[in-house]
Amino acid sequence: MTQKVVKLYDKGGHVCLxxxxxxxxxxxxxxxxxxVDHGEAALxxxxxxxxxxxxxxxxxxxxxxxxxxxxxxxxxxxxxxTSLPRWLMxxxxxxxxxxxxxxxxxxxxxxxxxxxxHKSLDDRMVEIPDEGANIRLxxxxxxxxxxxxxxxxxxxxxxxxxxxxxxxGDVGAAMTPGQDHLPVENMDDHxxxxxxxxxxxxxxxxxxxxxxxxxxxxxxEVMVPQHGKAFIGKQNVAxxxxxxxxxxxxxxxxx
Amino acid sequence: MTQKVVKLYDKGGHVCLxxxxxxxxxxxxxxxxxxVDHGEAALxxxxxxxxxxxxxxxxxxxxxxxxxxxxxxxxxxxxxxTSLPRWLMxxxxxxxxxxxxxxxxxxxxxxxxxxxxHKSLDDRMVEIPDEGANIRLxxxxxxxxxxxxxxxxxxxxxxxxxxxxxxxGDVGAAMTPGQDHLPVENMDDHxxxxxxxxxxxxxxxxxxxxxxxxxxxxxxEVMVPQHGKAFIGKQNVAxxxxxxxxxxxxxxxxx
Numbered sequence: 001m002t003q004k005v006v007k008l009y010d011k012g013g014h015v016c017l018x019x020x021x022x023x024x025x026x027x028x029x030x031x032x033x034x035x036v037d038h039g040e041a042a043l044x045x046x047x048x049x050x051x052x053x054x055x056x057x058x059x060x061x062x063x064x065x066x067x068x069x070x071x072x073x074x075x076x077x078x079x080x081x082t083s084l085p086r087w088l089m090x091x092x093x094x095x096x097x098x099x100x101x102x103x104x105x106x107x108x109x110x111x112x113x114x115x116x117x118h119k120s121l122d123d124r125m126v127e128i129p130d131e132g133a134n135i136r137l138x139x140x141x142x143x144x145x146x147x148x149x150x151x152x153x154x155x156x157x158x159x160x161x162x163x164x165x166x167x168x169g170d171v172g173a174a175m176t177p178g179q180d181h182l183p184v185e186n187m188d189d190h191x192x193x194x195x196x197x198x199x200x201x202x203x204x205x206x207x208x209x210x211x212x213x214x215x216x217x218x219x220x221e222v223m224v225p226q227h228g229k230a231f232i233g234k235q236n237v238a239x240x241x242x243x244x245x246x247x248x249x250x251x252x253x254x255x
Numbered sequence: 256m257t258q259k260v261v262k263l264y265d266k267g268g269h270v271c272l273x274x275x276x277x278x279x280x281x282x283x284x285x286x287x288x289x290x291v292d293h294g295e296a297a298l299x300x301x302x303x304x305x306x307x308x309x310x311x312x313x314x315x316x317x318x319x320x321x322x323x324x325x326x327x328x329x330x331x332x333x334x335x336x337t338s339l340p341r342w343l344m345x346x347x348x349x350x351x352x353x354x355x356x357x358x359x360x361x362x363x364x365x366x367x368x369x370x371x372x373h374k375s376l377d378d379r380m381v382e383i384p385d386e387g388a389n390i391r392l393x394x395x396x397x398x399x400x401x402x403x404x405x406x407x408x409x410x411x412x413x414x415x416x417x418x419x420x421x422x423x424g425d426v427g428a429a430m431t432p433g434q435d436h437l438p439v440e441n442m443d444d445h446x447x448x449x450x451x452x453x454x455x456x457x458x459x460x461x462x463x464x465x466x467x468x469x470x471x472x473x474x475x476e477v478m479v480p481q482h483g484k485a486f487i488g489k490q491n492v493a494x495x496x497x498x499x500x501x502x503x504x505x506x507x508x509x510x
Contacts, residue, residue: 025369026376027361048362049340079362082337085304100456106282107303107334114280121281149506153406153456201355201408203458206506251404251461251506 003058004181008222008230009163013038014140016163017062018224020180022054023047029177030079030227033167035160036063037138042070043093044158044167045226048082055083056090065091069137070126072144073097074169074226075152076104085113088124096135096144099127100154128156145214147171149207149250157215164221171211172240173197174228183232187239193228203250212245258313259436263477263485264418268293269395271418272317273479275435277309278302284432285334285482288422290415291318292393297325298348299413299422300481303337311345320346324392325381327399328352329424329481330407331359340368343379351390351399354382355409383411400469402426404462404505412470419476426466427495428452429483438487442494448483458505467500 002021009016019032032055033044041063046055059065068091073081075098085108087093097105102125109121117124126135130148134141143159150171158167174193176182184190202208223231223240231237257276264271274287287310288299296318301310314320323346328336330353340363342348352360357380364376372379381390385403389396398414405426413422429448431437439445457463478486478495486492 023362024366025361026358028358030362049365049368050362053366076333077331078337078356078359082333082363101333103281103283104333106280107278107285107305108337110304110307111279113304148509149458151408153458153505203404203408204506206509210509250408251459254403254461254465 002178003054005058005062006181008165008224013138014162016160016165018181018230019055019058021178022051022058025050028079028227029175029180031180031224033165033224034059034063035137035142035163036067037140037162039067040069040138041067042072042137042142043068044072045074045080045169046071046083046087047080048078052083052086056086068093070135071095072142072158073101074147074157074167075155076101077152080226081105082108084108085110088117088121089113094124094126096126096128098154098156099129102127130154132156145218147211149203150211151201151203153203159218159220164219166215166218166220166223168223168225170201170226171244172223172225172228172231174225176228180227180229182229184229184236187236187243190229191243198244198247199249199253201250202247205248205252208244208247208249212241215241257433258309260313260317261436263420263479268393269417271415271420273436273485274310274313276433277306277313279309280305283334283482284430284435286435286479288420288479289314289318290392290397290418291322292395292417294322295324295393296322297327297392297397298323299327300329300335300424301326301338301342302335303333307338307341311341323348325390326350327397327413328356329402329412329422330410331356332407335481336360337363339363340365343372343376344368349379349381351381351383353409353411354384357382385409387411400473402466404458405466406456406458408458414473414475419474421470421473421475421478423478423480425456425481426499427478427480427483427486429480431483435482435484437484439484439491442491442498445484446498453499453502454504454508457502460503460507463499463502463504467496470496
C-alpha cells in the first residue's frame with residue numbers, strides 16, 4: 001500500500017501530520033496522527049508491532065524522536081497501543097490513556113523491558129479520568145474528550161484547539177484502503193462504508209448521543225478517524241454527527 | 256506473588272488446570288485455564304508479554320507444548336492475547352477468537368515474526384461467528400458462548416461440557432490478589448469486591464441479561480473468571496447469575 005503523509009496544519013510553530021498506508025498484510029489498515037507544538041510532539045494511536053518500524057522510520061523524517069513527549073492511546077486495542085514497549089524503550093515519552101487501562105497496559109511489557117527502563121511504568125503513564133482532561137503540549141494543550149463505549153468502555157478522542165482537528169479513533173472509521181489520505185467527498189456515498197462497522201462495534205445509541213452532545217460544543221474543522229478518510233470542513237463534520245446521533249447499534253440490536 | 260496451580264478436574268483422559276499468581280509488578284493479576292482432552296490441549300486467555308515466560312515454564316511442567324492445539328482468546332485486550340506472536344512462533348496452535356478481532360490481532364505481529372511462520376496468519380486463526388460455535392478438542396469440544404459487550408463488543412466465554420467449567424473472562428472478576436486459587440466462600444462478602452469493576456466495565460444491563468439467559472441453559476458447576484476467585488458449585492454460580500442479572504452498568508449509568 002502507498003504510504004502517504006498529509007500536512008493538515010502548519011502555522012505559527014504548530015504542525016499536524018496525518019500518516020496513512022503504513023499497514024501491510026492481513027491487518028486492518030490504520031492511520032496515525034502527529035501534532036507538534038513549539039518543538040514538543042505527540043503521537044496518536046501508534047498501533048502495534050506491525051506498524052512500529054515503518055511508522056518510526058516515517059516519523060523520523062519529520063520530527064526528532066527525542067521531541068516526542070506523549071503517545072496518546074484512545075483505548076486498549078491491538079491496533080492502537082500494543083507497540084507501547086517500543087516507544088517506552090526508545091523514547092522518553094509518557095503514555096496518555098484512560099484510567100481504565102492503566103493496570104492492563106503493563107501486560108504488554110515483559111520483565112526484560114521493564115528492567116531496561118529507567119523509571120517504573122507507573123511514572124510513564126498519564127491516566128485520564130472518565131470526565132476527560134487537558135494535557136499540556138508545547139505552548140498549547142490537547143483535550144481528551146470522553147468517548148466511552150465507542151467502542152471501548154474506557155475511550156477518549158483528542159481535540160487540538162489550534163488546528164481544530166478532532167482525532168476520533170474508531171468513530172467515523174471506514175474501509176477505504178489506498179484512499180485514506182483523501183478526504184470524504186460525499187456523505188451519502190460514504191455512509192454505506194461506515195454503517196456495518198458502527199452498528200456492530202459501537203455499544204449503544206445512548207453512547208453515540210452523549211458523544212455527539214460533547215463534540216457539538218467544540219469548534220471542529222476536521223475529524224480524523226483511525227481507519228479510513230478524514231472529514232474536512234464544518235459541513236462534513238456536522239453531517240457525520242447528524243448520522244451518528246440517530247444510529248442504532250450494539251446492545252440496541254441485541255435480542 | 257505465589258504461583259499456584261489448581262487441578263479443577265482429572266478423569267477419563269480429561270484434565271482442567273487453573274493457574275494463578277503468575278503476574279508480577281504493576282499489572283492487574285490474572286488467571287489462566289488449560290483444558291486437555293485425550294492429549295490435545297487448549298489454553299484460555301494466556302495474557303501478554305508480561306506473562307508469557309512464567310506461563311510457558313509452568314505449562315511445560317504439566318503438558319507437552321507440542322500438544323497445544325488452541326489458544327482461546329475471550330477478547331482483544333492486552334492481558335488476554337497480546338502474547339499471540341510468541342505462541343504462533345513457538346507452537347503450532349491455532350488462535351480462536353471473535354470474528355470481530357481477526358483483522359485487528361495481526362497488528363500484534365511484526366513483519367519479522369510473520370516471515371518466520373510457515374503459514375499465513377489467516378490460516379492460524381479460527382474466527383467465531385457472533386452466535387458462538389463448538390470447537391473440537393480431543394474426543395470432546397469446547398463451546399464458545401456469546402458474551403458480547405461484557406466488556407468487549409466481540410466477546411466469548413468458553414464452556415467445557417465434561418468438567419462443566421465455564422471460563423467467564425472478565426465476568427465475575429474481582430481483585431483478590433494472592434487468594435485467587437481459593438474459591439469464593441461467601442457471595443455477600445464477595446459482591447463489594449466485584450461491584451465497581453462490573454458497573455464501569457460492563458456495557459449495559461441488557462447485555463448482562465442476554466448472557467445470564469444463555470448461561471442458565473448450560474449445566475455449569477464451576478465458573479472461572481480471568482481475575483480473582485472461582486465460583487465452585489451450582490449454588491454459588493446461581494447466586495452470581497442472580498446478582499449480575501440485576502446489575503445496572505455501563506451506558507445505563509451514562510448521563
